[in-house]
Amino acid sequence: TDTVSVDDIVAQAIDNGYRYVRFERTCPNIDDQVLPRDEKQLFTFIRKQTFSEGLTSDAGRLYIAINKELVKLSGKNITQLVRSKAYRDSFARQFCRRSSLRCSEFVRSPYRSADGRCNNLLYPTLGSRGATQSRYLPPKYEDGITQPRNLSGTGKPLLSPRLISNEMFQGPHPGKPTPKDRKLSLMTFTWGQFMIHDVVLTPVSTNEDGEELKCCDEDADHLDCLPIDIPPDDPHFRGRQNCMSFSRSIPAESYDGCAPGHREQVNRLTSFIDAGNVYGDSLLSHALLNAPHGYLNTTKYNLLPPGGVCKTLSNDRDHCPIAGDERVSENPALGGMHVLWVRLHNHIVRQLAKNKSWSSYKIFQETRKILGAMMQLITYKHYLPKILSPRTIARRNLSLKEHGYETRYDQEIDPSVKNVVAAAAFRFGHSMIPPELGYLFHDMTRRTFKLEDILLDPHLVVTQRGVYLPDLIRFVLRNSSGLVDREIESAVRNNLFVDNQGLSFDLGAFNIQRGRDHGLPPYADWRKHCGLSVPTTFEHLEDHDIHTREKLSNVYELVTDIDVFVGGLSELPEEGSVLGPVFNCLIGKQFRDLKFGDRYWFENPGVGGFTPDQLKVIRSVTLASVICSVLDIGEIQRDAFEIQHKGNPLVSCKKIPKLNFEAWKK
């Protein structure tokens, strides 16, 4: 093969009118591969490579390097290449529209922008609010463009997600709570939800007034309605309800100057772990939540201020809290967590305000920077090791440094949330949902509430001016989370958001339908993507027990039909993890991207970096220390993600090191 330089190729591409072609020489793993001579095969080869592990569409890079030299591509090839689906999917779309965005004001800014723009100076919209979710694999729509997958490989229709949910996600003892994890506390469940609400919110279609579509009634003809059929003999609905409303996620806008490709979904948030759930993801939300002198607004009793949108207010005296993320009142444990972090912000502001020369703006931004860093630290140091296997953590370099700075920031890594993670893999947390939440009082008496009765209602958090908040958090700390397995609690599988007519939803079925709505390729494709064995029959499913294989074969005609949420959730866990190999692979990669693709990653040096002394303080933070500093809870276990046990005893908050902000003294 002839070889040419990168510059030649780029020059040719530019000649052809394409501005964003980047080729890299960093692909050792295809060194030994023989490059097809035939032009058509070559094209297929390149397309394949750009979506495989290591070579990646992760940053939309096209790595074409054989024996450390670049393969010569004729002008025609380049044109074909950049017009190829692979290129359009991952790369061009991000940049055609906002290519004129200037980042000069952010180059030297020590603080992140509110909406995540210009975190990546080369590709300013990567990871920003409103950007397209990117993909590790190209989508599989029924028509190749927009229609959800609805046929088996045999040509017969796929079963309704509700039927699949009944077979796969219902426990052997309907009506009984699903099994609990032996070690993990409900705080692991709550942190997962709280943290992922900093990373992604996928907006769904609404009617013209911005209200939810009623896809089983008046809006049934709406293009974005994709209701879920409920069979007449459904064991829960028993003919009372035969349809579950479901709106498709809104499609990403088509981009100026780009050929419209297949349907994509967007992220309403910045994907970065940047405490956006506390501050919101725009300057407007910062302004809305801000109080004078760098504080965040709270009520007189140190709760979140009113102004949010709640579906239910069960008591006249309750108020509907507003927070950085609109889902704050989805369940009370989540709502409680939001209060803690706003209190933490104000707690830190009080310390930093001792720097008399600092403006309110500086105090606010420094505190915001600290909170974002604490969330990154708690997530990577304390939370992820409870979820992912040591192998995944090592393979994706997810452990943090004990000393010094992290210098592996790579602006070619795409920090965006990946479609399959938001619409499937990270929804593993739905299996940890408990049947009830409540208060555990100081004297160890308890008051519990069925989960289905307290969803979308802030009552447990705000009642009596929040006096029960310590009891709510104590309950979350001292009770076990649901076991991550294929069973999903009836509270959300049969009774999700039940209304006064008794109509309700199934979260498990939603997850399946969402995957189809987003065009997620089926489970077997992800195994291939992750370098795992690819099943051709149900017996070949290496990571499922026999019973589960049989169940899968009851609801899917072919093993290659299995929806990724179903196949992934029902895998046997990998050694040292609560998740199977596919979710380990996908979540591991996502958190790699969120770390090495974040210019403001807390361990990074540079203009936005912490001083060594400040880093030392951040590194000593635990969720227990956060809780003790803002809540009068008395005792706590040091590892908040595990229930108390011999190795994790309760200790007085007085013994938990206090957060100390001397290192920020000017």
Ligand code: HEM
């Ligand atoms: C009581 C607890 C929870 C409830 C009631 C709940 C409910 C929901 C609902 C209704 C959706 C939207 C479904 C759809 O329309 O497709 C959703 C999305 C999601 N949930 Fe949960 N969830 C809970 C806990 C969790 C936990 C613990 C996690 C992870 C550890 C989690 C991860 C996700 C993710 C990643 C999404 C997609 C977000 C997006 O892309 O907008 N959830 N959840």
